[in-house]
Amino acid sequence: MGGKILISACLLGHGVRYDGKGKLLSHPAIERWKNEGRLVSICPEMAAGMPVPRPPAEIENGASGLDVLKGRARVLEITGGDVTAEFIRGAQKALAFAQDNGCDYALLIDGSPSCGSVAIYDGSFSGLKHAGNGITAALLAQAGITIFSHNQIEQLVQLTE
Template identity: 65%
Template sequence: MTARILVSACLMGHAVRYDGAAKPLNHPAIERWREEGRLVIICPEMAAGMPVPRPPAEIEPGATGAAVLAGDARVVEKTGGDVTAAFRQAAENALALARRTNCRFALMIDGSPSCGSSLVYDGSFSGTRVPGEGVTAALLRANGIEVFSDREIERLAGRIEEFGF
């Protein structure tokens, strides 16, 4: 069976980020996986009905995506709006898609309060990144999907090869 990979839409060149931009990831593995039909593309926030552009949002200081999922932390916009419910819905939508399409892996943009897999912003809107994971990355991992950041594409390629998918 071919391993499928859930991929942040912004990494595939879709202008879906909060600021209406994309963060295209150009790598030979991406092109190969696209040709092999492995990629399943999603912007969790858009799948939850959030608009583009939208105010920047960060997980509360000192918290991570797992705390948001547990109900112990919030995701707030720079404007002060509480978007926790939308981010939780975004994570649920991404997990449902990953399950429906048999994704064993995810390749997500780091830093995002949704997709960050190793780094998130610290909640102060100062541009400071700290170790942690976003809400979607946390839910995917909790459900057995291996999540890799955009800086870990070689490691992801190795895991796929290791399993012989």
């Protein structure tokens, strides 16, 4: 049996996404991990105090979460608001929460400017994605937590069973 798993709250069906909805990931392993007390749930944006619903936000100019952490890019709302500080604060809270709870792994919603780990939106608000990670995913990975997108749950199952 592997260690604890940080999971995006929206994947458990919680209505924390920008549009007020969840994105329930139905998989037998999630129920098993929940029953074993191995799941630790967080929404970085909610942890940073952002409202629900909130305007959609993307990392600008096709940049990545690592670029944001290094001060080379911002997170902008479709309305033009700069929410970079909130997203960084959410990532820091998620990392502290994961470390406090002994998480070795993270199962995160892909596409998000926080939690994306395979592909994220390109900042044009046109629905286009590019390879890259969100801010929380980048910070967790820097700290040695192994990241899986919701589409990679089978690999996480194989690694932790």
